[in-house]
Every structure is written in C-alpha cells, then in structure tokens.
Amino acid sequence: MKELTQKYNTYNTKRIYGFGDSIIYGHAAGISFLDYLERNYSLSVTKYAVNGATVIGGSGNAILPQITEASSIVPDFVLFDGLINDAYTTVTDDPNKLGSISNGFAEIFDTSTFCGGFESICQTLLKKYRGATIIFIAVHKTPARDYIAQETLQYLAKQICCKWSIPVVDLYNASGLNCFISDYQYAYSYDQVDANGGNSSTGGSGTHPNDVGYMRYYMPMITAKMNELS
Numbered sequence: 001m002k003e004l005t006q007k008y009n010t011y012n013t014k015r016i017y018g019f020g021d022s023i024i025y026g027h028a029a030g031i032s033f034l035d036y037l038e039r040n041y042s043l044s045v046t047k048y049a050v051n052g053a054t055v056i057g058g059s060g061n062a063i064l065p066q067i068t069e070a071s072s073i074v075p076d077f078v079l080f081d082g083l084i085n086d087a088y089t090t091v092t093d094d095p096n097k098l099g100s101i102s103n104g105f106a107e108i109f110d111t112s113t114f115c116g117g118f119e120s121i122c123q124t125l126l127k128k129y130r131g132a133t134i135i136f137i138a139v140h141k142t143p144a145r146d147y148i149a150q151e152t153l154q155y156l157a158k159q160i161c162c163k164w165s166i167p168v169v170d171l172y173n174a175s176g177l178n179c180f181i182s183d184y185q186y187a188y189s190y191d192q193v194d195a196n197g198g199n200s201s202t203g204g205s206g207t208h209p210n211d212v213g214y215m216r217y218y219m220p221m222i223t224a225k226m227n228e229l230s
Contacts, residue, residue, distance in 0.1 A: 179206030188213030
C-alpha cells in the first residue's frame with residue numbers, strides 16, 4: 001500500500017469509479033473499501049454502486065444502468081462487483097435465467113440472464129471507459145447465500161472476465177475471508193451501523209464487511225492489484 005501512496009502522490013492519475021452492489025457502496029453505513037482508498041491515498045472516488053443491485057436486468061436495480069448513466073469522463077480505475085444479489089438457486093438452476101457465455105464480442109446480450117447481463121456490463125465498461133484500468137472484485141464467501149449458487153456464479157463471472165480481458169481480485173477464493181466460518185462471520189461483518197453511524201459493528205450475516213473486514217481482507221489485495229496494473 002505504500003507503493004500506491006507513492007505512485008498517486010507523484011502522478012496526477014487519481015480518479016476511481018465504483019459500480020455494483022452494497023459491498024462496493026458500503027451497505028448501511030455507506031462506507032466501503034473505496035472510501036478507505038479515498039481517505040488513505042487522496043484518490044478521487046465516485047461510487048455509483050447501489051445496495052441490492054443485480055447483474056440480471058429488469059429488476060429496477062440492475063448494475064448496467066449505473067454504468068450507462070454515469071459520467072462519460074474516463075477515470076484511471078473502474079472497480080466493480082456483482083453477483084451476490086443474483087446468487088439464488090432460482091437463477092442457477094434455471095437455464096433461462098442463468099444463460100451461457102457467448103462466442104462473440106459485438107452482439108447485444110440478453111440482460112435478462114446472468115451471463116448476458118455480466119457480459120453486457122463488461123462490454124459497456126470497456127467501450128465507455130477505454131483506457132481505464134478496469135478490475136472485477138470477486139467478493140468473499142457469505143452464508144447469506146446458497147454456497148453452490150455462489151460457486152456457479154463466481155465461476156461464470158471469472159470466465160467472462162477472462163474472455164473480456166478484465167483482471168480479477170479474487171477475494172472469494174484467495175482472501176482468507178470465509179464467512180461460512182462463524183467466527184469470521186461474527187468478527188468481520190455487520191448488519192446495523194454502530195453508535196456513530198459507522199461500520200465498526202460486528203455480528204453480521206456475513207455479507208457486508210465491517211471496517212476491519214475491509215481493511216484486513218479487501219484493501220491489501222485490491223491495492224496490490226492496482227499497483228500491479230499501474
């Protein structure tokens with residue numbers, strides 16, 4: 001993280017956009033790792049993410065419109081997530097909702113499916129923000145969603161990122177934060193804000209990292225990837 005500080009104190013490349021769901025936005029407190037990036041490294045962060053957002057379109061709270069309606073100014077980094085609010089067996093067990101990875105890059109994708117929605121997100125980000133460093137944040141395991149559904153969507157999302165040449169920060173498999181383990185769920189996630197309206201509470205459902213969860217597990221891997229790609 002010291003390298004990131006040095007890099008962005010030296011060069012005037014300081015703009016980050018965040019798209020996705022509550023893990024990017026920051027849940028009830030509205031505080032996520034993006035806020036720590038802004039605070040610790042004097043980066044300019046704009047969060048377009050919304051609590052409860054989905055990859056699959058048509059819900060009125062999909063991720064794709066966040067991107068299409070966002071500023072057209074090209075940032076230095078785009079960090080996005082998405083899939084936790086789609087990770088239900090009603091999606092993964094239904095081919096009409098799950099969809100499949102396409103063989104091309106130019107087509108219009110079926111955003112009523114998970115695969116089509118995710119490909120459309122990748123396509124739109126790459127076209128709209130040509131030249132930006134775009135990174136997918138594969139979020140940690142949560143007991144608030146079916147494990148097999150998470151496995152299925154995480155695999156597909158990473159395959160789609162590979163297809164579209166988008167790098168991944170794989171917190172799901174490689175962070176050490178597994179909230180199916182109750183001690184981790186209790187210590188590193190929160191549901192309700194603390195007495196000051198912040199995110200230092202504990203005892204959550206395992207989905208939303210608290211301040212320690214973000215700092216201990218999210219920040220090191222994300223800043224390392226940003227340094228690597230800069």
